[in-house]
Amino acid sequence: MKKAKGIGLFDIVIAGLSGAIGFEIFVLLNYAYFHLAGPGILLALIIGGVINLLIMLSYCELGAAMPLVGGEYTYIKTAYGGYVGFIAGCFRWMASLFAAALAAVTFIVQLAILFSVISPQIQAAILDQAWVLSIFVVAALGVTEIRGSRKLGSVVVIAFILLFAGFIIGGFISGGFNAVNLFSAPLPQGVTGLFAATVYIFPMFIGTKALVASATSAEKPGKNIPRGLLLSAVIIIPLYLLMALVAIGTVAPTETAQQVSLLNFAAGQIFGQYGTVVFAIAGMVACLSALGTSLSVQSSIARGMSRDGYFPKILMAVHSRFGTNYIAAVVGSGLIMLLSVLGAVPFLVYAASFGSLIVFALVNLSLIKLRKTKPHMDRPFRTPLYPLTPILGFVFSVALLILPMVFGDGNALDALASGLGLTAIVLCSYYLRMAGRFRVQIALGGIGIGTGAIIAALAFLNILGLAQPIFPFISSYVQLAASFVLIAAGYFNLNADAAKKKKEQTSEDQLRRWTAKLRNHFVK
Amino acid sequence: MITGKITLRLLFGAAQVILALLVIAVALDLKFNIFDFQTMFNISQDALNYYVVLLLAFGIIFLIGGLFLVYDWWESR
Numbered sequence: 001m002k003k004a005k006g007i008g009l010f011d012i013v014i015a016g017l018s019g020a021i022g023f024e025i026f027v028l029l030n031y032a033y034f035h036l037a038g039p040g041i042l043l044a045l046i047i048g049g050v051i052n053l054l055i056m057l058s059y060c061e062l063g064a065a066m067p068l069v070g071g072e073y074t075y076i077k078t079a080y081g082g083y084v085g086f087i088a089g090c091f092r093w094m095a096s097l098f099a100a101a102l103a104a105v106t107f108i109v110q111l112a113i114l115f116s117v118i119s120p121q122i123q124a125a126i127l128d129q130a131w132v133l134s135i136f137v138v139a140a141l142g143v144t145e146i147r148g149s150r151k152l153g154s155v156v157v158i159a160f161i162l163l164f165a166g167f168i169i170g171g172f173i174s175g176g177f178n179a180v181n182l183f184s185a186p187l188p189q190g191v192t193g194l195f196a197a198t199v200y201i202f203p204m205f206i207g208t209k210a211l212v213a214s215a216t217s218a219e220k221p222g223k224n225i226p227r228g229l230l231l232s233a234v235i236i237i238p239l240y241l242l243m244a245l246v247a248i249g250t251v252a253p254t255e256t257a258q259q260v261s262l263l264n265f266a267a268g269q270i271f272g273q274y275g276t277v278v279f280a281i282a283g284m285v286a287c288l289s290a291l292g293t294s295l296s297v298q299s300s301i302a303r304g305m306s307r308d309g310y311f312p313k314i315l316m317a318v319h320s321r322f323g324t325n326y327i328a329a330v331v332g333s334g335l336i337m338l339l340s341v342l343g344a345v346p347f348l349v350y351a352a353s354f355g356s357l358i359v360f361a362l363v364n365l366s367l368i369k370l371r372k373t374k375p376h377m378d379r380p381f382r383t384p385l386y387p388l389t390p391i392l393g394f395v396f397s398v399a400l401l402i403l404p405m406v407f408g409d410g411n412a413l414d415a416l417a418s419g420l421g422l423t424a425i426v427l428c429s430y431y432l433r434m435a436g437r438f439r440v441q442i443a444l445g446g447i448g449i450g451t452g453a454i455i456a457a458l459a460f461l462n463i464l465g466l467a468q469p470i471f472p473f474i475s476s477y478v479q480l481a482a483s484f485v486l487i488a489a490g491y492f493n494l495n496a497d498a499a500k501k502k503k504e505q506t507s508e509d510q511l512r513r514w515t516a517k518l519r520n521h522f523v524k
Numbered sequence: 525m526i527t528g529k530i531t532l533r534l535l536f537g538a539a540q541v542i543l544a545l546l547v548i549a550v551a552l553d554l555k556f557n558i559f560d561f562q563t564m565f566n567i568s569q570d571a572l573n574y575y576v577v578l579l580l581a582f583g584i585i586f587l588i589g590g591l592f593l594v595y596d597w598w599e600s601r
Contacts, residue, residue: 417577428588437592444589448540451582471575473565474550482543486586489540492533493589496596
């Protein structure tokens with residue numbers, strides 16, 4: 001029997017580029033250019049690209065040494081065991097959900113840009129009902145995921161590269177390019193704005209790691225995975241740099257069209273209305289492709305974690321007709337819909353990169369740990385300048401995570417708060433699994449009764465006019481009713497273990513009675 | 525007797541889940557000012573963050589607690 005041939009270097013590079021070339025460039029340049037760094041985003045792109053390259057060196061070593069299913073989740077699990085692996089898997093999963101929500105929101109923005117040329121009335125209606133449309137888009141893609149439709153993959157990537165090349169050439173040869181824009185206000189917010197922009201545009205690069213998913217089917221993975229990772233990480237830097245250069249040269253930082261995507265606006269300036277239409281369609285295709293990929297990725301991570309017993313087993317359920325993990329797809333789609341309704345682009349960007357950066361930091365630490373604990377492991381590629389490279393990779397990942405908060409960007413602070421909240425959920429769910437359900441249920445019962453009693457007491461005092469309301473926007477009578485529910489539910493949660501034992505006891509008694517009846521019957 | 529208690533578990537569990545979802549919805553409404561709650565109740569920016577964090581944290585805890593009770597009922601069917 002002929003052995004199936006694996007995918008070669010070209011396909012691996014295309015897989016890396018398909019992860020990196022996506023909808024991000026249509027949405028991220030905008031905020032970074034008009035609000036953070038002005039023309040300084042060129043420098044931000046170089047810094048971001050170099051940091052990504054540094055992190056990819058760690059991926060090269062681990063990807064070549066462990067060409068297995070699960071990518072970074074597997075590397076971290078091998079280095080640190082189940083607990084850290086579980087946390088990494090959760091963050092990766094959540095990052096996919098946030099990225100998918102961002103893609104859905106960006107799709108609606110691109111649709112609105114398309115209709116700005118065709119019919120401004122329809123554009124206004126789209127912007128007015130953006131959240132309904134984003135739910136519809138996610139639902140449609142969710143159904144596609146369940147039906148197991150094939151992705152366009154390399155065709156889309158090559159089409160995008162050609163389109164972007166056309167944009168760059170057109171930008172330079174058209175009369176609209178004005179080099180003065182590049183020096184008009186290099187860093188309007190100083191170094192702070194430059195670093196903030198670097199963090200903000202960084203998600204444009206992180207998709208290159210997507211190719212580790214192809215590691216299992218790669219030909220000579222020990223050679224081709226590192227080459228593919230490095231090539232795609234290197235190719236993406238000049239491509240994005242040239243695109244940003246043309247966009248900045250075409251659109252001045254003081255331009256009034258700040259609400260429109262920078263790339264679409266620049267395309268409109270260079271090619272006229274056709275440019276706007278073509279780039280809006282391209283943006284929509286990129287968003288749909290990214291949304292589909294994120295849905296598949298989240299579904300595959302959920303399946304892997306369910307297989308390892310961290311997530312409920314039901315997520316592994318396979319559709320009888322389409323052979324896909326339909327429960328994981330439905331759960332993921334539901335969560336993406338909820339997130340996309342928020343519609344807050346900067347928040348979703350920070351939240352998506354928050355999860356990815358934590359995973360990056362853990363991958364770099366895993367490399368250091370594995371070098372120590374498994375020195376004889378077969379490593380077809382060794383990260384140069386060890387341990388400096390993974391240490392720098394770790395430091396930059398953490399720095400990119402923290403810097404926006406240090407600069408006081410409200411969106412980053414919101415994303416951090418959400419990230420910490422999600423981390424708390426992740427850790428709680430791990431301990432829920434480890435400590436056992438009933439212990440957690442009893443603890444929650446105690447919290448419910450305590451909170452209910454405090455709310456009831458304060459609401460009662462407020463009704464009597466003896467205390468200020470803690471929640472002035474909720475009536476004290478409603479708070480009193482709610483506290484009753486909390487106390488009652490808390491009582492039942494507190495007695496969960498006793499109820500279970502009683503039920504077991506009843507079953508045992510019943511079994512004993514039946515056995516006695518049977519014995520009596522035979523004795524007679 | 526046991527069936528009655530199980531039904532009560534379901535009732536209070538479901539009530540707590542609904543309550544938790546409402547609490548989370550109020551927190552999100554406040555944060556994103558969907559129904560202009562911030563102006564309506566004259567909530568300052570500092571107090572807003574405090575309310576949102578508090579409501580979200582308790583909303584999630586109540587949601588899990590309520591779901592446990594519903595699950596208890598589901599298991600005992």
